[in-house]
Amino acid sequence: MKRNSIFFGLMILSFIAKSQDLLSELEKEAKPTINYTGSTFKSTRLINGQTIETKGKGELEFIFAHRFGAINTGLYGLFGLDEAYTRLGLEYGVTDRLGVGVGRNSVDKTMDAYLRYKVLRQSSGARNMPFTLTAFGIAAVRTTPRKEDATYDIQLEDRMSYTGQLLIARKFNSMFSFQLMPSIVHKNTVDRTMEKNDQVAMGIGGRLRVSRSVSLTTEYYYRVDVPQGNPYYNPLGFGIDIETGGHVFQLVMTNSRGLTERAYLTETAGDFFSGDIHLGFNITRTFQIKKKK
Amino acid sequence: MKKIIFLILTTCAIAASGQKYIAEKSLVVFFSKASVEDITAKNIQSNSIFDVETGEIAFSIPIKEFQFAKSLMKEHFNEKYMETEKFPKSTFQGIITGYQIKDGGTQSVKASGKLMIHGVTKEIDVPGTLEVVGNKVLLKSRFIVKLEDYSVTRPQLLWKNIAEQVEVSLDFTFIPHEKK
Structure with missing residues (x-):
């Protein structure tokens, strides 16, 4: 036994x-394979600014972004809800790494068009890459004021601005991602008493995933070498990302009401710490236009 | 007593040196049928070793390699349901019974062993077929996996899009493994 x-x-x-x-x-x-890191962020937008994320090939994203007025308008302005600034945008994934987009922001009636390309992808396994690098470039034209309303003979080139950004992000684990955003904005026409034509900013941002579908996000840009007399502030924002299927809802609070690079990087008028906080949201809906094989 | 142990050890040693086959081609498909949308994903990056003499078999399926029609499905599959960063692979290790390799042709077989999905291991018994074609061995199987059994939870908002159980089918072609 x-x-x-x-x-x-x-x-x-x-x-x-x-x-x-x-x-x-x-x-x-x-065989050792390359594991590319996915879902560093939930959307192509962090708060006001961009993330390293690109849409998948054949995906079309509709972005509806909205900022209310400042909270410190008090009850008279229903804590900002009386005012609204919107940006309607579309972004399309030409490949998994190349995206194109267009949009229109009601702030300064600005139209924009941009390209983004994921140059490096964070990966482990057969190839080790510690971060993802996306290059982002946008051209924007502000269509206000109208020619007849302008105080000077305004030309198309006076309305143009260009922004280039390098977006560098690392997903440390499934909970936490961190991003750096060195940026340069060129404005063709500025008031030289308070601004330069070329303005540089360094951004930092992050995402903390608190549950399967909910993340907390933050974003801050520090403007470098700002001339005396410049009335603008560094943009700061906090948000909550809520994801449900093809939608991502981003509820945000920020001192910027603008949603194009020129507007939030160089023309943020609100002082966050004296209550110039705008509530807002970004809603994205992704459609698969071209099915993958 | 010592003799018995010796006997067992030698038997094991002999058995361990049996003819091993490795997967030359692999296809793992899962199909989820739900009221809103049917979801199919294919994976051709799996690995497998099959010892035809002892019937022992092991599979390793990289979860990230499942390809979907929509990029967003793949993202959700990996991030929300399978938690691929935590559990990058699904494995099976077990034994296939009910075949005679020298008989050739197509034979019905049974696989039993441990299936690991999403970090949860369950004992399973699934039917399949084994076919001998020249020096190749083809293994096919189709079975149902209940998401609940492997702690894969469906979101309340999207429950209509995702079925409670998915059908998994495997189609592997094995060739003799040459030792280097």
Whole structure:
């Protein structure tokens, strides 16, 4: 009896040991693959600004972004809800790495068009890349004031501005992602008593995932070498991302009402800490236009 | 007593040196049928070793390699349901019974063993077929996986899009493994 049980025990043990061998042998045989990190952020927008994310190939994203007035308008302005600034935008994934987009922001009646390209992708395994790098470039034209309303002979080039950004992000784990956004804005025409034509800013941002579908986000841009007399503030924002299927809802509070790079990077008029906080939201809806094979 | 142990050890040693086959081609498909949308995903990046003499088999399926029609489905599948960063692979290790390799042709077989999905291991018994074509061995199987069994939870808002159980089918072609 005793012998039998030892015998069976050994048989089971040897079987387990052996089939584990087979699995570990399999792991050894497996060719090393590159694991690209996905979902560093939930959307192409962090708060006002961009993230490293691109749309998948053949995906079209409709972005409806909205900022209310400032909270410190008090009850008279229903804490900002009386006013609204919107940006309607579309972004399309030409490839998994290249995106194109257009939009219109009601702030300064600005139209914009942009390109983004994921140059480096964070990965582990066969190729180790510690971060993702996306290059972003946007051209924007402000269509206000109208020619007849302008105080000077305004030309198209006076209305143009260009922004280039390098977006560098690392997803440290499934909970936490961090992003740096060195940026340069060129405005063709500025009031030189308070601004330069070329303005540089350094942004930092992050995402903290608190549950399966909810994340907290934040974003701040520090403007470098701002001339004396410049009335604008550094843009700061906090948000909550809520994801449901093809939608991402981003509820935000920020001191900027503008939603194009020129507006939020260089013309943020609100002082966050004296209550010039705008509530707002970004809603994105993704459609798969071209099905993958 | 010592003799018995010796006997077992030698048997094991002999058995362990049996002819091993590795997967040359692999296809794992899962199909989820729900009222709103049917979801299919395909994976051709799996690995497998099959010892035809002992019937022992091991599979390793990289979850990230499941390809969907929509990019967003893939993202949600990995991030929300399978938690791929935590559980990058699904594995099976077990034994296939009910075949005689020398008989050739198509034979009905049974696979039993441990299936690990989403970090949860369950004992399963699934039917399949084994076919010998030249020096290749083809294994096919189709079975149902209940998401609940492997702690894969469906979101309340989207429950209509995702079925409670998914059908998994496997189609592997094995070739003799040459030792280097």
